Amino acid sequence: MQSNLDRLAPYRALGIADKSIAFVLDAEESLIPMFQRIEAIEAENTARVLGAFQREGVAQRHFSPTTGYGYDDIGRDTLDRVFARALQCEDALVRPQLTSGTHAIFTALAGLLEPGDILLSITGKPYDTLESAIGISGDAPNSLKRLGIHYKQVDLKGDAMDLPAILEALEETPARIRIVYVQRSRGYAWRNALLPVDMQPVFAAVHKKIPTAFIVVDNCYGEFTQREEPSAFGADILVGSLIKNPGGGIAPTGGYMAGTRKAIEKIENRLTVPGMGREVGSYAASYAPFYQGLFMAPHIVAQSLKTAILFAGAFERAGLTTMPSSQAARSDIVQALRFERAEGLISFCKAIQKAAPIDSFVTPEPWDMPGYQSQVIMAAGAFVQGSSIELSADGPIKPPYTAYVQGGLTYAHGRIGVMYAIEALQAAGELHL
Numbered sequence: 001m002q003s004n005l006d007r008l009a010p011y012r013a014l015g016i017a018d019k020s021i022a023f024v025l026d027a028e029e030s031l032i033p034m035f036q037r038i039e040a041i042e043a044e045n046t047a048r049v050l051g052a053f054q055r056e057g058v059a060q061r062h063f064s065p066t067t068g069y070g071y072d073d074i075g076r077d078t079l080d081r082v083f084a085r086a087l088q089c090e091d092a093l094v095r096p097q098l099t100s101g102t103h104a105i106f107t108a109l110a111g112l113l114e115p116g117d118i119l120l121s122i123t124g125k126p127y128d129t130l131e132s133a134i135g136i137s138g139d140a141p142n143s144l145k146r147l148g149i150h151y152k153q154v155d156l157k158g159d160a161m162d163l164p165a166i167l168e169a170l171e172e173t174p175a176r177i178r179i180v181y182v183q184r185s186r187g188y189a190w191r192n193a194l195l196p197v198d199m200q201p202v203f204a205a206v207h208k209k210i211p212t213a214f215i216v217v218d219n220c221y222g223e224f225t226q227r228e229e230p231s232a233f234g235a236d237i238l239v240g241s242l243i244k245n246p247g248g249g250i251a252p253t254g255g256y257m258a259g260t261r262k263a264i265e266k267i268e269n270r271l272t273v274p275g276m277g278r279e280v281g282s283y284a285a286s287y288a289p290f291y292q293g294l295f296m297a298p299h300i301v302a303q304s305l306k307t308a309i310l311f312a313g314a315f316e317r318a319g320l321t322t323m324p325s326s327q328a329a330r331s332d333i334v335q336a337l338r339f340e341r342a343e344g345l346i347s348f349c350k351a352i353q354k355a356a357p358i359d360s361f362v363t364p365e366p367w368d369m370p371g372y373q374s375q376v377i378m379a380a381g382a383f384v385q386g387s388s389i390e391l392s393a394d395g396p397i398k399p400p401y402t403a404y405v406q407g408g409l410t411y412a413h414g415r416i417g418v419m420y421a422i423e424a425l426q427a428a429g430e431l432h433l
Helices: 004-012 018-029 032-055 074-086 101-112 128-134 163-172 196-209 261-271 288-317 342-354 411-427
Strands: 091-095 118-121 150-153 177-183 214-218 237-241 255-259 321-323 335-339 376-379 392-396 401-406
Touching: 004 018, 018 288, 018 411, 032 074, 032 288, 074 091, 074 255, 074 288, 091 261, 101 128, 101 177, 101 214, 101 237, 101 255, 101 261, 163 177, 163 196, 196 214, 237 261, 255 261, 288 321, 288 335, 288 401, 288 411, 335 342, 342 376, 342 392, 342 401, 342 411
Parallel strands: 118 150, 118 177, 177 214, 214 237
Antiparallel strands: 091 255, 237 255, 321 335, 335 401, 376 392, 392 401
16 A cells, blocks of 8 residues: 555655645545546547547548648548547538637638628627627627627526527527527636536527527537537537647647538538638648547546546635536536635646646736737646647636636646645645645
C-alpha cells in the first residue's frame, strides 16, 4: 500500500505544499463513483467512434494532403462520413478552414437562413462572440441582421427550456421562423448545460408546430459528455469546434457541422460557393490529426470531465460555490466556480496558467477581448492556441466573479491544476482550509 509520503512526493517536486496536496487527494477519494460513471459513458462513445472508423474503412490513404481545388479528396470526404456516424447524424461537413466554433455556427446559420427569415433562440442570448455576427448588438457588415434576418429569443426558465413560452413564440410568425437555435453549454451564464435527453420533448413540439424549421444546436463543449448527442433527440444540425471536444486535443484547427442531409446540402453552398458546395476545398497538410483527434475524443473528454468533477469536489469542500455540483450529471466540460472578489478570480486564473505545460511563466491579466462586453481574464497554456479541451480557465471581470474551467488532456494533469489553484487562493487570502 502506498504510504502517505509517497502520495505527496510527486506534487512536492512541483513546489506544492503538503496541506494543499492532501486536501485535493482527500477530496478525490469521495468522487470515485462519479468517475466510474464517466468511464462507462467513455466506453460507449469509444465503441461508437470505433465503429464509425471501421464502417467507413479508414486507411492510411485517407490521411494524404491535397492541393488546389481539392476535387475527389477522399480524406476530406471520408472524414465527413466518419464524423456523421460518430455524432449520430446523416451527414457532416468537417473543415480545417473553419477558424472557430463561432465561425462554424455563423456559416451554418447563414447557409440555412434567407432574407426575411426569423432566427429564434430558445435558450436566451447566445455567446457574446455571436452578438455581432447575428446583429443583436452593433451593426457589423454582413451580420445576419444586415442580410435581412430577424432575431428573437425565448429565455430559459431556470436551467430548462420554457416549452410554453417557446410554443407561444412559434405561434406569432410560424411561416417566417426558419431556425430554432439552442445553445447546449452555459457560456458565461450561471446555469447547468442542457442534457440532450431533456431536449427531446421541446424538439418534438417544434417539429410538429413548424415542420419546415431547422433545429440548430451549438454543441460546443458538449460532444461525448453523454451517451447520446442532440441529433438522437431531433436536432437537425449540430455545430462545434475541433479545438474543443471532438478534436481530442490533437486537431490543430477547424470546425464541423453535422446533421440531416437536407440541412447539410443547404449549408455546403454557403461553406464555399453555390453550385460547388462540398466538392471543392483542399488541405495541404495531413488529415491524420483530425482522424486521430476524433478517435481520442471520447477518452480525452472523459479526462476533462473527471478534472471538472475534481475542481467541483475540492472547491465544495473548501466552502465555495460551484456549478454544476460534483455529483451532477454533466452535458459539457465546463465547471463554473464563484468568488467573492475579482482578486479571487484573477488569482485562480493565474494558478491555472502556472500549472500549464506551455507558457507556465506567463502571468495572465484582464484585457479587452474582441467580441466580449467586459474585460476578460484567460489562462490558456495550451499546445493549440485557444484550445478549450486543454486545461484552461477564463472569466469576465464583473460581479458575480465567476471562473469557467474547461479541459484537461489528462486527469493527472488536471489534478495538479486543482492543487495549484487551492494553493494560490490560500496564499491570496481568498480561501482558508
